[in-house]
Amino acid sequence: MxxxxxxxxxxxxxxxxxxxxxxxxxxxxxxxxxxxxxxxxxxxxxxxxxxxxxxxxxxxxxxxxxxxxxxxxxxxxxxxxxxxxxxxxxxxxxxxxxxxxxxxxxxxxxxxxxxxxxxxxxxxxxxxxxxxxxxxxxxxxxxxxxxxxxxxxxxxxxxxxxxxxxxxxxxxxxxxxxxxxxxxxxxxxxxxxxxxxxxxxxxxxxxxxxxxxxxxxxxxxxxxxxxxxxxxxxxxxxxxxxxxxxxxxxxxxxxxxxxxxxxxLEPLIATPSMPDNVVPVSEVAGESVEQVIVGSCTNGGYEDILPVAKMLEGRETAMETETIVAPGSKQASEMLAREGWVAEMMAAGVNFSEATCGACIGIGHVPASDSVSLRTFNRNFEGRSGIEDDNVYLCSPEVAAAAALKGEIVDPRDLADELEDLEDPGVELPDEYDGSKTDLITPDEAVDDELIKGPNIGDVPLKDQLGDDVAGEALLKMEDNITTDHIIPATQDILMYRSNVPKLSEFTLSRVDDTFAERALEADGGFLVAGENYGQGSSREHAALCPMYLGIEGVLAQSFARIHRANLFNFGIVPLTIDEDTYANIDQGDEIEIVDDVYDAVTSGQEEFTVRVNGDEEYTATLDASERERDILAAGGKLAWTKAQAEGSG
Ligand code: SF4
The missing domain is CATH 3.30.499.10 (Aconitase, domain 3)
Structure with a gap:
């Protein structure tokens, strides 16, 4: 085969x-x-x-x-x-x-x-x-x-x-x-x-x-x-x-x-607020558009913006529609500028912007309330543009340029019938991509040879190798479906501490219990207890890293979301699955002890562990893990594991 x-x-x-x-x-x-x-x-x-x-x-x-x-x-x-x-x-x-x-x-x-x-x-x-x-x-x-x-x-x-x-x-x-x-x-x-x-x-x-x-x-x-x-x-x-x-x-x-x-195929458009809400452009034609943005990593290339420039050349964008072009790279901006296209677009009414993700993640060019924004981006999840009740449509640069000219959503084939000389600009690559490379510093041209850390940049905490004795308080008992957003909220005022784990850790699980971080640090070790689907949501690794920093040794949950479970291994936190009965019998504040010699049990492939609660009641918890995951856990997480592997081989 x-x-x-x-x-x-x-x-x-x-x-x-x-x-x-x-x-x-x-x-x-x-x-x-x-x-x-x-x-x-x-x-x-x-x-x-x-x-x-x-x-x-x-x-x-x-x-x-x-x-x-x-x-x-x-x-x-x-x-x-x-x-x-x-x-x-x-x-x-x-x-x-x-x-x-x-x-x-x-x-x-x-x-x-x-x-x-x-x-x-x-x-x-x-x-x-x-x-x-x-x-x-x-x-x-x-x-x-x-x-x-x-x-x-x-x-x-x-x-x-x-x-x-x-x-x-x-x-x-x-x-x-x-x-x-x-x-x-x-x-x-x-x-x-x-x-x-x-x-x-x-x-x-x-x-x-x-x-x-x-x-x-x-x-x-x-x-x-x-x-x-x-x-x-x-x-x-x-x-x-x-x-x-x-x-x-x-x-x-x-x-x-x-x-x-x-x-x-014909011109298509994703309507608010999911990229798969796709219909022919003609189906939503006539909807007035207040903002058009061309750019992003999907359609921000020279060859994406050139068709827009050609369609706008010698014309004017609609008065009621703000039109922004943000190329995906400075090289594209520079080439379009040298060829005169930037001036053509500006003359047509375009606001030419920096080559950045920017508007794609709601940083700048946030749409007006209750308005339609047409973008050549890849995502239109609700609120991503920076305003909760947004109406973001996703389309090709050609459909975006047509809307910029007309002030409303229009199938470019219909606009071409309406406007004299409007032709499909097609796809044209430049003879040579010849923008300067000034802003790309190669390793040979490096300007620094040591790390420069400002006050908001902390060290990454490392965990020790897993010990045989794992015990501590059940510091927090949670319900089903706790998300990574509950564990580490993703708001701008909190995520700006992404490089500062000690500071960011102060917000760990604050949406569930705002005393948690302080109590965890004081206890110097302990457990989290949760219901089904613990850690659902994004792949945010801070949701495992910050609990590790606070001394969390293990999570006892009825089930784990896939990516967060992997992150717990990666940061040396033992993820043990418990049944409904065990969950019901553990209360916040209980003393938990894993009776087995944990390091040996993890590395030898043992699946069932005995959990002792308050010194007498005993329950069974399960560790379902591959050999590699067990090695990572035993080493104290993926960093420590990789370090040991590199030392072993070198
Ligand atoms: Fe692409 Fe937007 Fe992600 Fe930036 S934020 S990489 S433009 S999808």
Missing amino acids: GQTLTEKILDDHLVEGELETGEEIGIEIDQVLTQDTTGTMVWLQFEAMGLDEVQTEIAAQYCDHQTYQFDFKNTDDHRFLRSAAGTYGAHFSRPGNGICHNVHRENFAAPGKTLLGSDSHTPTPGGLGELAIGAGGIDVTVAMGGAPYYIEMPEIVNVRLEGELPEWATAKDVILEMLRRLSVKGGVGKILEYTGPGVETLTAPERMTITNMGTELGATTSIFPTDEQTEDYLERVGRGEEYVELQPDDDADYDDEIVVDLSD
Whole structure:
């Protein structure tokens, strides 16, 4: 049986396990990327691992999410990140240089390589044949230290593209069609591999619009084969020598197949407030639009903004519609400026903005209350734009430009009938991507060779190896469905302490009990008790790191959410499952003792543990864990485990 493209790349990087769906595999990582909101913790953890320099071929630190330097904390974070990149041998992209995925694709993404990034849209360079996966910060830290990345082998789905896009339909409509059909959960546990005759009709940047938004389907990643289009793009960015041809075998075996005929597509739009609420643009035409924004990591490339500039050239945007263009990279801004397009857009009424995530996460350009905002972004979750009751629509740059001209949602085909000389601008790549590289500091050009930490940047706490005696007070008893937001709230006033674990820890579980953090520190060790689905929500690793800092040794819960459970292992907290009866019999304030020799029991694979409550009653708790998870727990967490592995091998 032949191999899929995904299997070929995984095979090349496989260090542990077999490529069978559902099996745990370990893969070697060639490149890592991190951004400013996740990066500080990545580097603090890297420092704590005690390594001298990054071990991957490429490590890149971008400053894109919080480029507006409101007060010293963001600026200090950026300076710390520059110093960490310089100290440990990573590339550093200065604030304002652009969004991580755009700058990465211009400078580093390459076919056949593996990329791990602490950002959910890391799969973007899948459009160039790179196997790129988003992960938690600690996974990126560990990969940067040279250790494999472990993942359950996903299903591989063949997305067969046929035909060719008709006029005014774009790559954005391909991925919106996928969302319309599969929903935001349709890609979970899957890698989407694009094949078929339609592939060659799409340029590499168009493919990257599709792979970028595979994240909205919940997919592990998405990938395209490589061909002349890939080679052509790499030549234009000045890295033609990095091209390799990569195709699946003709008899490759996929877990599933989806067929999309490009010729059937038309301009589509995601209505508020989910990326899979997709309808034809014509269905919502006539809705008046107060704000249009073109940009983000999905549609912020030179070739995304050029069509907008062409459509607006010599015309004026509607008086009632504010139109903002925020390119994905400074290189794109610079090229558009040199060619005169920035001036054309400004003359048409565009507010030209910095290359940043900005509006995508509600930092700047927040829509007016009770108004429609049309954006070329990838997400329109309620409240993400910075106002609770927002009405954000997602569409292609062409649909956005049409709305900017008309002041209302309009199918660009209808606008073309209405306006003389309005033609589909099509996709045009520049001869050469020739913006300056001033804002990308290579390891050789590093300006710092030691870490610079401002007052808001603390150390990462490390846990000792697991002991045999684990005992303490049940410091907090919680109900079912406690979220990571309950454990560490994500509001701006709290998350600004993301680089300062002692300070951030003061807010741990404050939404449940505002005395908890203080009591935990005083008790110097103890347990959390919870009902079903403990830790649901995001992958926020601070939700395990802060309890660890406060001395929490174990969590006794009826069940755990998948990612948070992994994070508990990663930070050396023992996650034990208890039944309903046990849960009912433990009260806050009870003294808990695990009767077994815990270190020995964990490392020897023991599944059932005896929990003694208040010195007499005994209950059974279960540890369901793989051998690797047990080793990580016994070592005191993933950092300590990786450190020990590196010392052992070196
Ligand atoms: Fe994330 Fe938006 Fe930035 Fe893309 S532009 S990396 S989706 S915040």
